[in-house]
Amino acid sequence: MDFSVSPEQEALRLRTREFVRDEIQPLEDDRGNYDAHENIRLDVLESLRAKAKAAGLWAPQAPKSLGGMGLGVQDWAIMYEEANYSIFGPAVFNCAAPDDGNINVLSKIGTPEQQEKWLQPLIDGQVRSAIAMTEPAPGSGSDPAGMMLTKAEKKGDVWVVNGRKWFITGAGEAKHFILVARTSDDPRKGLSAFLYYADQPGQRIERRIPIMGPEEHGGHCEIVYEGLEIPEENLLMNVGDGxxxxxxxxxxxxxxxxxxxxxxxxxxxxxxxxxxxxxxxxxxxxxxxxxxxxxxxxxxxxxxxxxxxxxxxxxxxxxxxxxxxxxxxxxxxxxxxxxxxxxxxxxxxxxxxxxxxxxxxxxxxxxxxxxxxxxxxxxxxxxxxxxxxxxxxxxxxxxx
Structure with a gap:
């Protein structure tokens, strides 16, 4: 067993630490750099993101071919720990939840067309995203396979979604979503995953749920689905693979x-x-x-x-x-x-x-x-x- 890191990993750690220390951490002391929900102000964030991109510290989880750093999971561990030495760090490097997880999963399972349409804007930092899974009781919590109530029914060429989600992190700023909904009663293959845009009709954010905070950009929202139509090409993997x-x-x-x-x-x-x-x-x-x-x-x-x-x-x-x-x-x-x-x-x-x-x-x-x-x-x-x-x-x- 070898518990050492490579010279390249150590260089990554030190570069990240230096950037956090010199560029990000000083901003924490000025309350003017915070938004109304106690996260970094978006205009301040965008200027820092430009610096992170120039420093080669951008989208560590994304493939190099799409503009990311193409790092492995062990590399993430080294970089992310240093990034969150500041409360603002992960957002600056584009490795904050929920975008971080969505970039990773779309990099792995998205079709080339889905990656161009949905993934690339995330990697570029042009948009933010969310994943809609959790539901109010008695709906989906820690047991989505057994408790999911939001349904997607196939009608012609589209899937029609009805239901409700809540505590959806980042929903208030998200331009697109991964949605998990029930498509059958099969205990293992009853869920499917879809992609949709925030401005599509048939869904709305009912409220931004107040929390102890501080909040991620976009907060934690409750979303109502009333006839949201999703085309077949926005299905992730296959029906039943949710x-x-x-x-x-x-x-x-x-x-x-x-x-x-x-x-x-x-x-x-x-x-x-x-x-x-x-x-x-x-x-x-x-x-x-x-x-x-x-x-x-x-x-x-x-x-x-x-x-x-x-x-x-x-x-x-x-x-x-x-x-x-x-x-x-x-x-x-x-x-x-x-x-x-x-x-x-x-x-x-x-x-x-x-x-x-x-x-x-x-x-x-x-x-x-x-x-x-x-x-x-x-x-x-x-x-x-x-x-x-x-x-x-x-x-x-x-x-x-």
């Missing part, structure tokens, strides 16, 4: 969340380290207190475990494996590590951490969603338990 499309998209997407969250966890720890190194109380630096050292040691320990879990899962994906249990392990651990890191940093910073004088309160509110998005902790623990039941002691085998 679950397969979601599996191809969501596995790597869950892991890219973890990559980015590690960056935020490291940033939180760095803010705590800087403050405790300089804050003196009762004649002693906070950093010299054993209680503080224990807290910081636990964070360093948990972040390192997270890095190993993420890189192992990334390596397996690069080998062509689905890495289901590895991704679930990483998702549970890193989501909780992010929350622990920022909570600890706020505690060590005291009232300063709770205020908007640092980005810790921003990260704290953002971090709470990590244990819910792309499968709640409990769902991933169930996956791990079921995998163990099926494999027994071989659950922990390295593979040869």
């Amino acid at each position: 679950l397969k499309v979601t599996q191809i998209r969501l596995g790597p997407a869950r892991l890219t969340h973890c990559m980015r969250w590690l960056g935020l966890a490291k940033r939180s720890m760095a803010i705590a380290a800087d403050y405790t190194a300089n804050r003196i109380g009762f004649g002693v630096r906070l950093a010299d207190r054993e209680s503080v050292q224990i807290k910081m040691g636990e964070l360093a320990h948990d972040i390192q475990i997270g890095k190993l879990l993420v890189m192992h899962a990334a390596w397996k994906l690069d080998q062509g494996d689905f890495a289901r249990k590895e991704i679930s392990s990483a998702k549970v651990h890193v989501a909780n590590t992010l929350h622990k890191a920022v909570d600890t940093a706020i505690q060590l910073n005291g009232a300063r951490g709770y205020s908007k004088d640092t980005i810790l309160e921003w990260i704290y509110r953002y971090a709470r969603q990590a244990r819910l998005v792309d499968g709640a902790d409990e769902v991933h623990k169930m996956i791990l338990s079921q995998t163990y039941q099926n494999s027994g002691i071989e659950f922990w085998d390295w593979g040869v």
Whole structure:
């Protein structure tokens, strides 16, 4: 086993770190650079994106032939962690959710015509996108195959969609969508995936759902479908392949969340380290207190475990494996590590951490969603338990 990175990967890491430090991070201190929903203002973002493109740090998940960096999943892990050392980083490099996952899946399964029409504008940064899966109860949540209520029915040359989705990330700014809907009652082949434009008749955004925030560009919206017509050529893969499309998209997407969250966890720890190194109380630096050292040691320990879990899962994906249990392990651990890191940093910073004088309160509110998005902790623990039941002691085998 070799735990080193290549010279090319190390150069990528350092270039990304330098760009984040010099170009992106300084913008966090000026509230004028934020939009009304506490993300980077879109006009500020566009100027930074131009710089990222010029620096060759653009669309890391996209094929080189289409204008991306053509990186492997292990390379993503290295770059994304550095990118999200700033709260604005992933959006600047065009590797923020949901576009990141949509670019990846369309690169893998889109037809040449679909890639030209739907994928290329995403890679170029001309548009934003969303994926519409989650529904209000009793509709689709963590079990889309069994719970999906939105239906697509074939009528002549088109599919007609009726139903409702909610908590659709980025929908308010998206120009096009991946939509997953029920096309039959088959337990394994009952779902299909489609592409549609935001300005098509037969669908509307009913509301932008208020959340703890901060929000991604476009928020988290509820969408109503009332006779949306989608032509056959906008079907992704084949009829009944909707679950397969979601599996191809969501596995790597869950892991890219973890990559980015590690960056935020490291940033939180760095803010705590800087403050405790300089804050003196009762004649002693906070950093010299054993209680503080224990807290910081636990964070360093948990972040390192997270890095190993993420890189192992990334390596397996690069080998062509689905890495289901590895991704679930990483998702549970890193989501909780992010929350622990920022909570600890706020505690060590005291009232300063709770205020908007640092980005810790921003990260704290953002971090709470990590244990819910792309499968709640409990769902991933169930996956791990079921995998163990099926494999027994071989659950922990390295593979040869």
